[in-house]
Amino acid sequence: MPGTHALLSASAAERWINCPPSARLTEKMPDTESPYAAEGTLAHSLAELKVRKKFDKMRKSEFDKRLAEIRKDPLYAPEMDGHTDTYLDYILKIAHGYNKVAPYVVAEKRLDYSAYAPGGFGTCDCVMLCKNDLHIFDFKYGKGVPVSAEENPQLKLYALGALAEYGFLYDIQSVTLHIIQPRLDSINDFLISTDALTAWGNSIRPIAELADKGEGEFKSGDWCRFCKAKATCRKRTEDFFALECSINMPKELLSDSEIGEALARAQTLKNWVTDLEEYALNAILSGTDISGWKAVEGRSNRKITDIDGAFEVLTKEGYDESLLYERKPITLTELEKLVTKKKLEELIGSMIVKPQGKPTLAPESDKRKPYKPNLEEMFGGK
Ligand code: SF4
Structure with a gap:
């Protein structure tokens, strides 16, 4: 649909702020929606419906009709109800924190932040205003990383879009940003x-003006993961090769600090190689010649x-x-799908334990x- 996505979209902000020319470079590249994204869209519809029912005084018949439509969708699973309830409960908890004052709450609100980024707008999952406070809620249904x-x-x-829209009605002094990822707790x-x-x-x-004009410096980093040019980008490729050459190789063996440095670089290289492989396979399957490579039949059982x-x-x-x-x-995840997370907790929560996970390597910046x-788990209690 034309006009549903801004060039300088909020969801891609980390990318275009760090690499401004990426916005125009990828503008006409096709979007590929994964089944996970379609599942997320359905979960968002359910979340919106629940918020609107609570705060918009939606008629029961309309709510039931829309709920039935969502539940008929092949991507629907009972766990989606549990997760959207978690989201709604969290919003309600914040709303109930305002004693005797009913906050204004709106779901799926289109917000215009074009005063800061040309043509910029986006749809926020939920906005709440009360007294001098603004709350921005973002519901993420993915199971990737927090x-x-x-x-x-x-x-x-x-x-910023909400400030522009409601700033003249409310004396907003503080803003709280909330991210709710129920599938990751x-x-x-x-x-x-x-x-x-505002600062x-x-x-x-x-930066946004440069991005809008397709100007500025290309800069590779974590944000490349979500860039449509991630496989074919020359800058990203050059940076990876530059990394390889810049490693200060010792004469015989690597020191422990060099191992740490090499590991950090290898992590991003791994993602880049996967991006290149995916791109080349898709290109070959659609009839393009990728010099020195072909598609073969993989292993099958x-x-x-x-x-x-x-x-x-x-x-x-x-x-x-x-x-x-x-x-x-069946697994606990399958049980949660069948029974819903909340009900399962009520019924057999006392019988569910989470043993300590195996040690796994993570960069220093990891939040865990x-x-x-x-x-006690290793040797048993006394
Ligand atoms: S892949 Fe990375 S460096 Fe290349 S355009 Fe996209 S964001 Fe910029």
């Missing part, structure tokens, strides 16, 4: 004053085309049915605490 609300540019752009927030927010908006205005028919033959031959089937419990072995 996203921090701290100085989050996407949410700050929404907040992650909810975090960040408080910022309107002065600091940030002013600081990115010249044998399978029985008619399990019931095959097992009937085997049981008639005298093989006991109990030997042909494995009986094993350093690993400490649980001695």
Whole structure:
């Protein structure tokens, strides 16, 4: 649909702020929506419906009709109800924190921040205003990595849009940015004053103007993961090769500090190689020649085309049915899908434990605490 996405979108803000020319470079590249994105869109519709029912006084018949439509979608799973309830409960908790004053709450609000970024607008999952406070809520349905609300540019752009829209009705002094990722059990927030927010908006205005004109310096980094040019970008490629040459190789063996440096570089190289492989395979499959490469058939496993028919033959031959089937419990994730997270907690929460995870390597910047072995788990209590 034309006009549904801004060139300088809020969700891509980290990318275009760091690499301004990426906005125009990728402007006409096709979008590829994964099934996960479609699932996220459906979860957002459900979340919006629940917020609107609570705060918009939506008629029950309309709510029921829309809920039934969502539940008919093949991507719907009962766990989606549990996760959207977590989101709604969190918004309600903040709303109830305002004693005797009912906040103004609006879901899926289109906000215009073009005063800071040319043509900039975006749709915020939920906006709440009360007294001198503005709250910006962002519901993320992915199962990837927890996203921090701290100085989050996407949410700050929404907040600037909300200030422009409601600033003359409310004397907004402070802004809280909230990110709710129920599938990762992650909810975090960040408080910022309107002065600091506006100062940030002013600081990115010249960058946004460069991005709008397709000017500025290309700069590679973490944000390349979400760039449509991530496989074909010359700057990203040059930076990877530059990295390889810049490693100060010692004569014989690497020191521990060099191992740390090489590991940090290898992590980003791994992602880059995957991006290149995906790009080349897709190109070859659609008839483009990628010099020195071809597509071949990958490994496949044998399978029985008619399990019931095959097992009937085997049981008639005298093989006991109990030997042909494995009986094993479904996983906790599957149970949550079946029963919903909330109900499962009520029913068997006391029987669910989370053993300590195996030690895994992570960069220093990782938000998780350093690993400490649980001695009681290892050797048992006294
Ligand atoms: S891949 Fe990275 S460096 Fe290249 S245009 Fe995109 S964001 Fe910029």
